[in-house]
Amino acid sequence: MKKVIHFIVFIMFSGIIFNACSNNNQQNATTASGDTAQVIETIKDPNKPKPMALMMRQMAANADSMKAKLLRGESIDSLSFPFIRFYLVEPTDKNVLEPQFFENAKIYQAAHKAIFDHPTEQKKYYNLMIGACISCHENYCSGPLRRIKKMPIIE
Ligand code: HEC
CATH class of the missing domain: 1.20.120 (Four Helix Bundle (Hemerythrin (Met), subunit A))
Structure with missing residues (x-):
């Protein structure tokens, strides 16, 4: 459960990473923990790019x-x-x-x-x-x- 909350909080604060105007270079995103690093790796382009x-x-x-x-x-x-x-x-x-x-x-x-x-x-x-x-x-x-x-x- 703790992990799930962590994930949701991360998504809330990192919307900017998934914005098309971000530099798409996800390794550069600040990662508070190893978990978030993995999340960044696995979720690329959750929205269909325009x-x-x-x-x-x-x-x-x-x-x-x-x-x-x-x-x-x-x-x-x-x-x-x-x-x-x-x-x-x-x-x-x-x-x-x-x-x-x-x-x-x-x-x-x-x-x-x-x-x-x-x-x-x-x-x-x-x-x-x-x-x-x-x-x-x-x-x-x-x-x-x-x-x-x-x-x-x-x-
Ligand atoms: C007239 C304005 C304009 C020019 C000139 C322009 N860009 Fe863009 N660029 C934009 C806008 C606006 C976006 C956002 C597009 C979107 O999200 O639909 C963008 C997005 C991008 C992205 C992010 C794409 C993604 O993955 O979402 C990259 C990388 C990029 N531009 C590189 C370049 C490069 C390299 C050049 C020159 C060869 C260039 N741009 C010239 C306005 C411009």
Whole structure:
């Protein structure tokens, strides 16, 4: 019984961990005991993630592989990394769909395109694109910022 109460109390206070705007990096959650660590491991995505959240995961995965390729000295092309129209699909929180969000989306779209318009300076433009991810996330969804801030290529 004690364990059950512990579990319920944990769920009440940790709702934020399961929010789509958290950084999804559950190892980083503060764990009061070994039990809670296990709970974190077993409950992933208890809610069905919304299309925008899924697209963002794809964008983050793409950014990671763009970075890996650029670090290997390879060039990247827009067929392998097309622009993902995340701003047309349903977000977890509909309140984000306001003019500032669409403005940030446009700036990000231009930054994404610029990578492929500058084939000899792709690292520089990749970093500028990540800057556009960061600016939007500073306004709308700060959970993933810690992860995104590790994405720029530092040489
Ligand atoms: C115009 C604003 C905007 C831009 C640009 C943007 N994001 Fe997001 N991002 C959001 C919003 C809003 C959410 C929450 C989506 C939801 O929960 O439906 C989100 C969610 C995420 C998530 C969490 C997804 C999950 O698992 O729930 C990650 C990771 C992420 N973004 C990474 C990125 C990366 C990497 C970039 C750039 C390549 C980027 N974002 C660009 C607004 C933005």
